[in-house]
Amino acid sequence: xxxxxxxxxxxxxxxxxxxxxxxxxxxxxxxxxxxxxxxxxxxxxxxxxxxxxxxxxxxxxxxxxxxxxxxxxxxxxxxxxxxxxxxxxxxxxxxxxxxxxxxxxxxxxxxxxxxxxxxxxxxxxxxxxxxxxxxxxxxxxxxxxxxxxxxxxxxxxxxxxxxxxxxxxxxxxxxxxxxxxxxxx
Numbered sequence: 001x002x003x004x005x006x007x008x009x010x011x012x013x014x015x016x017x018x019x020x021x022x023x024x025x026x027x028x029x030x031x032x033x034x035x036x037x038x039x040x041x042x043x044x045x046x047x048x049x050x051x052x053x054x055x056x057x058x059x060x061x062x063x064x065x066x067x068x069x070x071x072x073x074x075x076x077x078x079x080x081x082x083x084x085x086x087x088x089x090x091x092x093x094x095x096x097x098x099x100x101x102x103x104x105x106x107x108x109x110x111x112x113x114x115x116x117x118x119x120x121x122x123x124x125x126x127x128x129x130x131x132x133x134x135x136x137x138x139x140x141x142x143x144x145x146x147x148x149x150x151x152x153x154x155x156x157x158x159x160x161x162x163x164x165x166x167x168x169x170x171x172x173x174x175x176x177x178x179x180x181x182x183x184x185x
């Protein structure tokens with residue numbers, strides 16, 4: 001690369017798909033080739049890592065903490081199998097009584113594509129954290145297109161996610177596919 005002529009070096013904007021600044025159009029959430037109406041009470045927060053495409057906080061109910069929706073996208077060859085993902089997510093939880101967690105799986109259609117939704121309930125332990133959060137929920141919707149796998153992960157208190165469930169469902173049902181723009185060279 002150091003000896004290559006400048007005209008042969010292809011510039012790739014690796015950060016283009018990530019949102020480091022609030023979106024210009026606050027009424028929609030855009031992620032990859034998908035776009036959806038932003039629920040009115042969700043608000044954008046800056047991602048803490050380059051793996052995350054975008055984050056939105058889901059306001060709490062009156063007695064619980066807020067939840068967070070995190071959207072990540074990977075090229076299909078970089079995305080792990082559903083079973084491996086479920087196993088990894090289950091390791092973040094245990095039942096509120098301290099036992100193993102069970103995951104429920106449901107099929108749905110989003111943007112005219114088949115999607116899978118995984119739900120887990122229990123005590124959230126995080127990835128090796130010393131603290132525990134009881135009565136939490138993880139709701140993951142997995143959407144796969146020809147080239148990418150998109151994970152829409154909602155994590156937070158069960159009460160908050162239950163309160164936000166209609167907004168989550170409306171967000172998912174209003175998601176549509178946007179054809180990629182191919183620029184002429």
